[in-house]
Amino acid sequence: MKNKFSTIDSCKHWAAEAGPGYPEAVSRWLDHVRDTDTDIKAFAFIDTEKVKERASLNVGAGRGERLRGVPIGIKNNICVRGALTTCCSEMLREFRPVYDAHVVERLEREGALIVEGLNMDEFAFGSSCETSSFGYTRNPWDISRIPGGSSGGAAAAVASGSIPASLGSDTGGSIRQPAAMCGVVGLKPTYGRVSRYGLIAFASSLDQIGPITRNVSDSALMLEIISGYDKRDSTSVDLEVGKFTENLDRDIKGLRMGVPEEYFTGGISPGVRSRVEEAISVMEGLGAEVTRVSLPHTRYAVSCYYVVGPAEASSNLARFDGAHYGYRSGKPGDTTDMYFNSRDEGFGDESKRRVLLGTYSLSSGYYGKYYLKAQKVRTRITEDFLAAFEKCDCLVTPTTPTTAFGIGEKTRDPLEMYMSDVFTSPANLAGIPAISLPCGTAENDMPVGLQLMAAPFREDTLIKAAHAFERNTEHHKRYPLSGKDPGGQDVEG
Amino acid sequence: MIERTSDKKITRDTVRYVADLARISLGEEETDIFREHLEQILKYVEQLEEVDTENVIPTTHVLSSMKNIFREDIPAPSISPEEALSNAPDKADGFFKVPRVIKER
Amino acid sequence: MRAGKVLFKMAKYDTVIGLETHLQLSTETKIFCGCGNVFGDPPNSRVCPVCLGHPGSLPVLNRKAFEYAIKVALALGCGVQRTVKFDRKNYYYPDLPKNYQISQYDMPIAYDGKIKITLPGGVHKVIGITRAHLEEDAGKLLHDIPGPSSYVDLNRTGTPLLEIVSEPDISSPEEAYLYLVELKRLIRYLGVSDCNMEEGSLRCDANISLKPAGAAVLGSKVEIKNLNSFKAVREALNFEVARQTEALDEGEAIPQETRLWHEEQRVTISMRTKEEAQDYRYFPDPDLVPFEVSSGVIESVRETLPELPASKQERFLGQYGLGEKDIELLISDIDLADFFEKTVKIFSDPQVVCNWVKGEVMMHLKEQGESIESLGLSPQTLAEIIQMASSGRISGLSAKSVLKEVIGTGRSAEDIVRERSLEQVSDKGELEGIVDSVIADNQKSVNDFRSGKEAAIGFLVGQVMKKTSGKANPKVAGEMLRKRII
Incomplete structure (x- = not known):
């Protein structure tokens, strides 16, 4: 395997060497992605012509330079005009949006090369990337294992060195969980920080787009570029976006770090616990003031999430019916038959399961018991966090209870799979920002993610703390398969 | 309306009712599998009842600062009919074409 | 009921009617996107990702539509909700591309208002307004093209609608008609809707039930849809009163159902019964934020109210x-x-x-x-x-x-x-000769006038008009005749 690249910077260097011929550079990138992705299949597909076409249109003057020539991978639920945006579902196999997502506009304004087609769980329903209609993505650290999900492709592509950075979406952990399992950095911004315009909705009140990168500084850069008010999204917040990159290289002396006891119990594996505890010691060594805190409603997060998420999803996915776009069944019948047959044939099992679950919890007689109750419990969960942030600047926890599990290991038992979201879904329910960064390896020599969470709109704190940890540890320099830092140079894989 | 059962179990009829609302056709075997999954998940989710939520305002929008977002009544360009129909499974004379609608709304 | 002599014939049943009226608000743009809110364009030419319900698109509320709703609320004497939210009403229909309608469920923008109607004979009656809420319109489905397909035009999708629901205070089809006339007048005064039933900018569904005269318990509610004019509303309700009266007289129960008005046959036909009633799974739309209506906002809208x-x-x-x-x-x-x-x-x-x-x-x-x-x-x-x-x-x-x-x-x-040379001849010089000749030729009438027959002057003026092919100013001619005859 040649020409792996790691960070955005190393990649820009590479792009400069590729010369001014933009189309040529694009071809080289595409060759590279194909080479590095053969075993991993982080990309569900690559529409070569579309990538070239967009790149050729994106060389105009007056644009930003911060991502000039840098290929950025896009999860396949983010709309790219004219390009296949499938949510990795049969339902949208042929779907080409007529507009660009807000984040795509932002990236291209900085000169980025948009490479869409990153694999994901169908409609982002999953924690393992196994529900994609395009087949599995494999974990670059061990191809018998899952990369995590739902943004499994987005994390695996960065981990394997196919691409320096990608955008995923996070509804209950879908950025952080695969980032943790693939040993890269994943950031879920505050709800409202990044416009959702153009993100094919799973659960509108939980979804956020965020970056997956090799290191914290790239995460800060990407966040800086995609954040900010968009008048097309009513839930986008009109708040000045700070320079997140200015929070790099800061020390964390006196930073108050809370360790919530509820995140160290139950199904957490011994290895994960040890790595996270070591990480906390590192932080303490760097001058952070570590305190124990309690978030008593954490144990209800998965329940709450699996009521609210599917309920919203059942409504958001109602539009996929074969009438105006997307898959239509070839079976004969009237409109109603078309609905039933198209949705039966177009949706995979997990999508059906979530839609049925969500429909049930909104249905007559059950709304109060499930949906409304869950939204009330959600308030309690949020209150826990806000109380904790009175006492500390950020919270430190494991991202996932275990390292990446084997392909097929949890597909039989949906509930067991849902438990993978136990540490990540609370941040979505409370709308707070959270980041996952590598903190070593544990069981089966697979990566462990360290999660930091902060108060709403305090991504600056996350970046400051995460970067301090990263600067003082070597975990982010470990690479799958090669185990070496390619440093932007050619390496043998 | 779903029938209420005393033992909190999800029946096959419940699954069929919900599938009907969601416009998903399920075979016999699928109905059984989903019934089992739904029952398992809902049983787990019932732990929510332990939480005291008296006088708790449900979260609809997680950030209370989110309110009063309007757009002004100023026209923006529409897309062309060709673009509007570009993803249509079937179309004719500028219209989306669907199998005949029998049921009235 | 008290036994005894019936002094006047009383109706056997009380009629109870409530109306649901949908108004298309005449904003420049649609309720949640910037597409033009116009009628009659080529199919699917007034659409964008938002009103097409394309995945990833998001709604943003039109401020004008919101203000129009408040305007109507104030004119109807309604209370205005201080925190307004929108909900999703979930149902499948091909003219509704998201398969949910953004509407308002339990917190309508306006509640508790009234409309005063004037009954024949000049008696006033107040009809209560239960609520008014904002929602998005659906597209149009064309059924009338023969063949195995239906055709969908989504231009109308996302047109702002205000649904106004009356209390069941209406006691006859005629009152229903008068209610609509009054509502339309008020809305047209406000200038927030064209109220054109033919173009569909005003649409109406009626709920009707009959109960034994004076009884407290309401009868089964029948909803009538597809009413395309005020006259159709009155006629369909009259038909229902007769149909239900007959059924009740026969001792039959009236099922709770939805019926369609058949314009050609002038009858209502059953569409669905209560058992098939829909489960809309309303829940707050997470894509839209709450809207707080301050006293300041209400007052500033009140200032825009025209003379009612x-x-x-x-x-x-x-x-x-x-x-x-x-x-x-x-x-x-x-x-x-x-x-x-x-x-x-x-x-x-x-x-x-x-x-x-x-x-x-x-x-x-x-x-x-x-x-x-x-x-x-x-x-x-x-x-x-x-x-x-x-x-x-x-x-x-x-x-x-x-x-x-x-x-x-x-x-x-x-x-x-x-x-058309319509100007009258008022010039006395021009008329002089003609007046003289008329006097000379009609001595009998001249004498009649002299002897006090006032009507004779009319005949003489008529003769002047005849001679001038109607161009003489009759007033001037009359004056000249009088002067000369006396």
Whole structure:
């Protein structure tokens, strides 16, 4: 395997060497992605012509330079005009949006090369990337294992060195969980920080787009570029976006770090616990003031999430019916038959399961018991966090209870799979920002993610703390398969 | 309306009712599998009842600062009919074409 | 019921009616996107990712639609919800591309209002307004093309709708009709909707139930849909009253159901019964944020309220000194009232202008069945024509004919008068010879007049008119005849 690249910077260097011929550079990138992705299949597909076409249109003057020539991978639920945006579902196999997502506009304004087609769980329903209609993505650290999900492709592509950075979406952990399992950095911004315009909705009140990168500084850069008010999204917040990159290289002396006891119990594996505890010691060594805190409603997060998420999803996915776009069944019948047959044939099992679950919890007689109750419990969960942030600047926890599990290991038992979201879904329910960064390896020599969470709109704190940890540890320099830092140079894989 | 059962179990009829609302056709075997999954998940989710939520305002929008977002009544360009129909499974004379609608709304 | 002699025939059953009216608000753009809110464009040409319900698109509320709703709320004397939210109403239909409608469920923008109607005989009755809420319209489905397919046009999708729900205070089909007339008048005063039932900018569903006279318990509610005009509402309700009366007389139970008005057969037919009632799974739309309506907002909208019919009536009474019936007619429509006032500003005799408006103008309006605007008659032109007639420049008859031609052709009144040589001869010198010859030729009538028969003068004027082919000014001719005969 040649020409792996790691960070955005190393990649820009590479792009400069590729010369001014933009189309040529694009071809080289595409060759590279194909080479590095053969075993991993982080990309569900690559529409070569579309990538070239967009790149050729994106060389105009007056644009930003911060991502000039840098290929950025896009999860396949983010709309790219004219390009296949499938949510990795049969339902949208042929779907080409007529507009660009807000984040795509932002990236291209900085000169980025948009490479869409990153694999994901169908409609982002999953924690393992196994529900994609395009087949599995494999974990670059061990191809018998899952990369995590739902943004499994987005994390695996960065981990394997196919691409320096990608955008995923996070509804209950879908950025952080695969980032943790693939040993890269994943950031879920505050709800409202990044416009959702153009993100094919799973659960509108939980979804956020965020970056997956090799290191914290790239995460800060990407966040800086995609954040900010968009008048097309009513839930986008009109708040000045700070320079997140200015929070790099800061020390964390006196930073108050809370360790919530509820995140160290139950199904957490011994290895994960040890790595996270070591990480906390590192932080303490760097001058952070570590305190124990309690978030008593954490144990209800998965329940709450699996009521609210599917309920919203059942409504958001109602539009996929074969009438105006997307898959239509070839079976004969009237409109109603078309609905039933198209949705039966177009949706995979997990999508059906979530839609049925969500429909049930909104249905007559059950709304109060499930949906409304869950939204009330959600308030309690949020209150826990806000109380904790009175006492500390950020919270430190494991991202996932275990390292990446084997392909097929949890597909039989949906509930067991849902438990993978136990540490990540609370941040979505409370709308707070959270980041996952590598903190070593544990069981089966697979990566462990360290999660930091902060108060709403305090991504600056996350970046400051995460970067301090990263600067003082070597975990982010470990690479799958090669185990070496390619440093932007050619390496043998 | 779903029938209420005393033992909190999800029946096959419940699954069929919900599938009907969601416009998903399920075979016999699928109905059984989903019934089992739904029952398992809902049983787990019932732990929510332990939480005291008296006088708790449900979260609809997680950030209370989110309110009063309007757009002004100023026209923006529409897309062309060709673009509007570009993803249509079937179309004719500028219209989306669907199998005949029998049921009235 | 007390036994004894029935003093007057009482209806056996009480009729209980409630109306749900949908108004398309006449904003420039749709409720949640910037597509133009216009009627009659080629199919699927007024659409964008938002109103097409494309995945990833998001709604943002049109401020104007929101203000219009508050305006209606205030005019109906409703309370205005202090925190407004939107909910999703989930159901599948091909004219609803998201398969959910953004609407308002349990917190409508307006609640508890009223409308006052005037029953025949001048008695007033107050009909309560339960609520009014904002929602998005669906697209249009074409069924009438033969074949195995239906066709969908999504231009109308996302048009702002205000649904106004009345209390079941309406006791007869006639009252329902009057309620709609009054509602339409009010909305047109506010200028927030065209209220054109043919173009669908006003739509109405009716709920009706019958119960034994005086009974407290309501009968089963029957909902009637597909009502395409105010007259259809009245007719369909009359049909239902008769149908349900007959059924109850036969001892049959009325099932709770939804029925469709069949325009050609003039009957209602069953569409679905209660058992098939839908489970809409309403929940708050997470894509839209809550809206807080402060007192400041309410007051600023209140300031934009125009003069409403009741105040206008009072003002007209004081300002123009017209009779009550005349005023009632003039204020029945805001455009008519405005037209009258603008005309009076130019020709300042209110009664004369009123006579023209309620006579000729109304006649043409009824013939064309449209708005005053569509007549193509400006207040300036009407005032000009009235002026010509009053000054005697043209005859009253000519004036009516000029008005008709102005409306028909849009030409100027002046041109028409000139071209058709309609000006009357008022010049005494020109008329002298003719008057003399009429006196000479009609001595019997002249003598009759001299002996006190006043009517004889009319005959003589008629003779002058005849000799001048109708161009003589009859008033001038009459004066000359009198002078000469005496």
